[in-house]
Amino acid sequence: MVRPNDHTADAGHAPAPAGPLVVAVPDGAPDDLGAADRDGRPTTLELAATPALDDLVASGRPRRVTTIPEGLPAGTEVGLAGLLGLTVDEPAARGRLEAAACGEPLEAGEAAWRLDLDPPEAPPADAVAAIGRALAARGARVRALGGHRLLLVGPAAWGDGPPGPHQTGEPLENLVGGPLAEAAEAAACALRRSGVDARVWPWGRVGGAHGSAPAVLGREVDVVAGSPAAAGLAALAGASVHQVPTAALDTGEIAALVREAPSDAMLLVHDGRPDEAAHAGEPPAKVAAVETFDATIVAPVAAALRERGAGSLLVCADHGCDPATRSHTRAPVPAVTWHPAARTSREGEAAPRATERAVAALPAEPVAELVAALAGGSLRTRGALAGATGPRGGGVVAS
Numbered sequence: 001m002v003r004p005n006d007h008t009a010d011a012g013h014a015p016a017p018a019g020p021l022v023v024a025v026p027d028g029a030p031d032d033l034g035a036a037d038r039d040g041r042p043t044t045l046e047l048a049a050t051p052a053l054d055d056l057v058a059s060g061r062p063r064r065v066t067t068i069p070e071g072l073p074a075g076t077e078v079g080l081a082g083l084l085g086l087t088v089d090e091p092a093a094r095g096r097l098e099a100a101a102c103g104e105p106l107e108a109g110e111a112a113w114r115l116d117l118d119p120p121e122a123p124p125a126d127a128v129a130a131i132g133r134a135l136a137a138r139g140a141r142v143r144a145l146g147g148h149r150l151l152l153v154g155p156a157a158w159g160d161g162p163p164g165p166h167q168t169g170e171p172l173e174n175l176v177g178g179p180l181a182e183a184a185e186a187a188a189c190a191l192r193r194s195g196v197d198a199r200v201w202p203w204g205r206v207g208g209a210h211g212s213a214p215a216v217l218g219r220e221v222d223v224v225a226g227s228p229a230a231a232g233l234a235a236l237a238g239a240s241v242h243q244v245p246t247a248a249l250d251t252g253e254i255a256a257l258v259r260e261a262p263s264d265a266m267l268l269v270h271d272g273r274p275d276e277a278a279h280a281g282e283p284p285a286k287v288a289a290v291e292t293f294d295a296t297i298v299a300p301v302a303a304a305l306r307e308r309g310a311g312s313l314l315v316c317a318d319h320g321c322d323p324a325t326r327s328h329t330r331a332p333v334p335a336v337t338w339h340p341a342a343r344t345s346r347e348g349e350a351a352p353r354a355t356e357r358a359v360a361a362l363p364a365e366p367v368a369e370l371v372a373a374l375a376g377g378s379l380r381t382r383g384a385l386a387g388a389t390g391p392r393g394g395g396v397v398a399s
């Protein structure tokens with residue numbers, strides 16, 4: 001479950017806190033507060049009933065956290081890296097994350113891209129095999145990732161692909177040419193011969209050096225990942241990864257992970273459901289997803305930490321995603337830090353909530369530094385994760 005540490009303890013760092021650090025991540029949970037105000041609507045976090053989270057805020061500390069550094073795109077590739085304590089110079093390449101998530105090795109000189117079928121339908125196995133034969137002649141290979149998603153591995157010299165089909169309204173022909181476009185066309189031809197009529201969209205930057213050693217975090221890090229991007233990022237960061245479909249996050253298993261985590265470990269639980277509902281443009285579904293996150297992740301994690309009487313908890317989204325625009329947001333996100341002995345006196349104050357509006361006046365804290373401080377200054381990275389470099393370990397945030 002938790003893989004053995006392969007680093008030596010850094011002398012001179014502050015002693016680790018007495019229990020595990022748990023980070024619970026509702027992907028994309030905050031809305032765009034400015035857009036909500038213009039439309040005169042409450043945000044998802046304001047609408048959702050989140051008794052477990054409210055309880056943490058009452059005795060813990062609400063915060064406002066910058067998860068997307070200036071100049072970087074808002075997304076899990078950037079925001080979740082920060083929640084793993086990594087500082088990010090550029091987002092990890094999407095195809096590389098997908099390859100890491102499914103354990104597909106990349107050789108020197110190779111890169112990975114996503115290939116998405118449009119309209120989104122899952123190709124039958126014989127069609128995937130036909131694509132594989134067509135692309136083998138070009139020195140590339142494919143692998144089914146589930147649903148309409150395929151992984152393409154080929155020469156890194158093919159270069160960057162365009163953004164994902166959901167991120168642009170442009171026709172593919174305007175965005176990519178050369179061998180990557182030709183490979184996508186060959187894949188579409190192979191599909192047609194197998195009776196599947198779909199366009200094939202290759203996407204994702206190449207980015208970063210390949211084949212480098214994974215980064216090593218200063219704590220043993222266990223990640224429950226609710227999406228391939230989260231799983232790939234955690235794998236590249238050197239964490240041990242449990243990838244589970246977001247609908248199947250098991251409350252009992254999560255509580256057991258918290259109960260059994262070594263006291264110097266970090267456990268990150270990522271829930272992709274709020275982001276999925278926001279991309280689908282379904283506000284009620286997003287409210288339901290946030291309520292599910294509260295009931296099935298925050299509540300059991302807090303209960304398990306109370307039972308241990310030790311450890312600490314950070315609840316923080318990786319970025320926002322507004323259900324009206326269906327797009328990611330880069331504003332600082334509301335968050336809360338809490339530990340089982342936390343007692344904040346709020347006499348005469350209304351109970352605060354961790355919503356966009358409620359934390360709007362707080363100073364924004366950079367996420368990697370906050371995580372490093374919560375980890376007792378021991379969180380650090382070594383080696384090279386493309387697009388994410390450290391260490392920020394030892395960086396202490398005034399609390």
Ligand SMILES: [Zn+2]
Pocket residue numbers: 028275276279321328
């Ligand atoms: Zn998203």
